[in-house]
Amino acid sequence: xxxxxxxxxxxxxxxxxxxxxxxxxxxxxxxxxxxxxxxxxxxxxxxxxxxxxxxxxxxxxxxxxxxxxxxxxxxxxxx
Numbered sequence: 001x002x003x004x005x006x007x008x009x010x011x012x013x014x015x016x017x018x019x020x021x022x023x024x025x026x027x028x029x030x031x032x033x034x035x036x037x038x039x040x041x042x043x044x045x046x047x048x049x050x051x052x053x054x055x056x057x058x059x060x061x062x063x064x065x066x067x068x069x070x071x072x073x074x075x076x077x078x079x
Contacts, residue, residue, distance in 0.1 A: 003074040031070035
């Protein structure tokens with residue numbers, strides 16, 4: 001799923017309903033937040049993705065693998 005459609009589902013409340021019904025893992029919310037945060041840091045602060053990943057590890061208290069997986073899931077679909 002690409003980030004645009006995921007954001008649309010989130011804004012409509014459908015994403016939350018799918019989670020409540022047991023169709024989605026809570027990880028989708030974490031991955032979405034991480035992806036959006038890293039993307040925003042790269043765009044607004046004009047920093048490299050590598051630097052944003054390092055900062056995300058601290059902010060979200062997650063390992064590099066989790067951060068990169070969140071980015072990969074959404075970035076890979078958009079390309």
